[in-house]
Amino acid sequence: MVCFISFPSVRVYDVVVVGAGPAGATAARLLSRIGFKVLLIEKRRLPRPKLCAGAVSLRADKYLPPDWENAVLNTIYGGNLGWRGERYVNARSKEPVVKIVDRASFDLYLTLKAEDEGAEVHQGETFLNFRNLYGNYIEVETDRGSYRAKYLVGADGALSRTLRVYGYDRKPVPVVEAIVETRIGDMDEVFIDIGLVKWGYGWVFPHGEDRVSVGLASLKGEVRNLRDLLKDYIENHPLLRGKKILSLKGWFIPTSKGSLIKGEGRLFLLGDASGATDAVLGEGIYYAVRQAHIFADCLSESLEETRRCYGKRLKTLEREFLFAYLTGGLAYNFQGLLFKKVQPRDLEEFFQFLRGELTFKEIFLYGVRRFLSALSPF
Ligand SMILES: Cc1cc2nc3c(=O)[nH]c(=O)nc-3n(C[C@H](O)[C@H](O)[C@H](O)COP(=O)(O)OP(=O)(O)OC[C@H]3O[C@@H](n4cnc5c(N)ncnc54)[C@H](O)[C@@H]3O)c2cc1C
Structure with a gap:
C-alpha cells in the first residue's frame, strides 16, 4: 500500500515582520521599497486602539513618509512645565516642536504605506513561535500557518512574544493614560507636571479639539498605585477638574538604560520589543521608526554583514539612551x-x-x- 502524506505548503519570504506598529510598519515599507519580499503579520485588525499619548517629536519627521501630516491631530508650539498642576513655567517656539497623532489612524496609515510599497499584510494573525535561528531559513509559526524567511523582525511591542520565544523575561514599566473630554479648541501647547511620582511625570496633551490625553509615567517602575494617582491628578488639575473621563487604562513602556536587545542569528528586534524608549520622556515612536531605517539600511544578502552593521549602527542609539538615563537621573x-x-x-x-x-x-x-x-x- 502506498501512503501519501501531504505537507501544507510553506510560503517563503525574504523578511517576516511581526507587529504593525511604527517599527514594524516602517520596516515593512522600507524593505519592500528596496525590493525584498516582505510579509507583515499583525494580530489585531487595523485600525486598532493603541494606548499612547501620540506625541511625535519633530526629529522623527525625516524618518516618516512625506505626507504623514495627514495623520496629525494637533501641532504643538509650546510647553508648560508645572509642579503638581499648580504653577507653570511656559515657553513657546515659532517652529513646531511636536505633532500629536491618533495611534489607531497613524499605525493604519503606516501599514497602508507598507502595502503600497508591496508588502503583504496579514491582519488578525498572531505570531506564535520561531525555530531554526541559525539555519538557512528561520521558520515562523502563527495561528494561521507557517512561513520561512531569511530574516524575522520582532516588532511586536512592549510585551513582545518574539522576545519571549527568544528567551527574555523582561518586565517593562507600567504607564497609565486617560482620555478626558474637554473643549480645548486649538490648544497648541502641552502640559508636563513633575513632583507627582518618582522618576517620572504627568502629562496633558491635546487630542483633537474636544479631548486630551492625560497620563502618568514613572519610568523606573517604582510606583504601584498609578491609577489612583492619575485620578487625583485629573481631579486637581485646573484644566481637567470636573471633566468627564472617557477611558482610563494602563500599558507598558520598556525603558532603556543604554542598551538594546538586538536579537541573534536571523532574528532582529525593533522598537519596544528591543527596549527602545528613553528614560526621560518614555518616547518610543521616534526610536521605533529610526531603528526601522537603520535595519533597512543594514539588510543585505549576508547575514553576517547585516548583523555587524545593525549592531554597529545601534550603538549611536544606545549612547542616546545612556545619556537619556543620565539626564533622567x-x-x-x-x-x-x-x-x-x-x-x-x-x-x-x-x-x-x-x-x-x-x-x-x-x-x-x-x-x-x-x-x-x-x-x-x-
Ligand atoms: C500610555 C503610553 C503613552 C505613550 N506615549 C507616547 C508618546 O506620546 N510618544 C511616543 O513617542 N511614545 C509614546 N509611548 C511609547 C510608544 O507607544 C511605543 O514606544 C511605540 O508604540 C513603539 O512602537 P512599536 O512599533 O515598537 O510597538 P507597538 O506600537 O506596540 O506595536 C506592536 C504591534 O505588534 C502587534 N503584536 C503584538 N503581539 C503580536 C503577535 N504575537 N503577533 C502579531 N502581532 C503582534 C500589536 O498588536 C501592535 O500592533 C507611549 C506608551 C504608552 C504605554
Whole structure:
C-alpha cells in the first residue's frame, strides 16, 4: 500500500515582520521599497486602539513618509512645565516642536504605506513561535500557518512574544493614560507636571479639539498605585477638574538604560520589543521608526554583514539612551530643585532637542551646567 502524506505548503519570504506598529510598519515599507519580499503579520485588525499619548517629536519627521501630516491631530508650539498642576513655567517656539497623532489612524496609515510599497499584510494573525535561528531559513509559526524567511523582525511591542520565544523575561514599566473630554479648541501647547511620582511625570496633551490625553509615567517602575494617582491628578488639575473621563487604562513602556536587545542569528528586534524608549520622556515612536531605517539600511544578502552593521549602527542609539538615563537621573532625583530653578530658556533648549537640533548628550551636559550653577552661591 502506498501512503501519501501531504505537507501544507510553506510560503517563503525574504523578511517576516511581526507587529504593525511604527517599527514594524516602517520596516515593512522600507524593505519592500528596496525590493525584498516582505510579509507583515499583525494580530489585531487595523485600525486598532493603541494606548499612547501620540506625541511625535519633530526629529522623527525625516524618518516618516512625506505626507504623514495627514495623520496629525494637533501641532504643538509650546510647553508648560508645572509642579503638581499648580504653577507653570511656559515657553513657546515659532517652529513646531511636536505633532500629536491618533495611534489607531497613524499605525493604519503606516501599514497602508507598507502595502503600497508591496508588502503583504496579514491582519488578525498572531505570531506564535520561531525555530531554526541559525539555519538557512528561520521558520515562523502563527495561528494561521507557517512561513520561512531569511530574516524575522520582532516588532511586536512592549510585551513582545518574539522576545519571549527568544528567551527574555523582561518586565517593562507600567504607564497609565486617560482620555478626558474637554473643549480645548486649538490648544497648541502641552502640559508636563513633575513632583507627582518618582522618576517620572504627568502629562496633558491635546487630542483633537474636544479631548486630551492625560497620563502618568514613572519610568523606573517604582510606583504601584498609578491609577489612583492619575485620578487625583485629573481631579486637581485646573484644566481637567470636573471633566468627564472617557477611558482610563494602563500599558507598558520598556525603558532603556543604554542598551538594546538586538536579537541573534536571523532574528532582529525593533522598537519596544528591543527596549527602545528613553528614560526621560518614555518616547518610543521616534526610536521605533529610526531603528526601522537603520535595519533597512543594514539588510543585505549576508547575514553576517547585516548583523555587524545593525549592531554597529545601534550603538549611536544606545549612547542616546545612556545619556537619556543620565539626564533622567539629574531631572527626576532633584525634581524640587529642577522646578525651583527652571526658566523658559531651559524649555527652549529642550524644544531644540525635540526638533533634532541637539542630542541627549548635549541636553545632559546642558543640564549638568544648569545644575551646578543652581547649586553655586554666586
Ligand atoms: C500610555 C503610553 C503613552 C505613550 N506615549 C507616547 C508618546 O506620546 N510618544 C511616543 O513617542 N511614545 C509614546 N509611548 C511609547 C510608544 O507607544 C511605543 O514606544 C511605540 O508604540 C513603539 O512602537 P512599536 O512599533 O515598537 O510597538 P507597538 O506600537 O506596540 O506595536 C506592536 C504591534 O505588534 C502587534 N503584536 C503584538 N503581539 C503580536 C503577535 N504575537 N503577533 C502579531 N502581532 C503582534 C500589536 O498588536 C501592535 O500592533 C507611549 C506608551 C504608552 C504605554
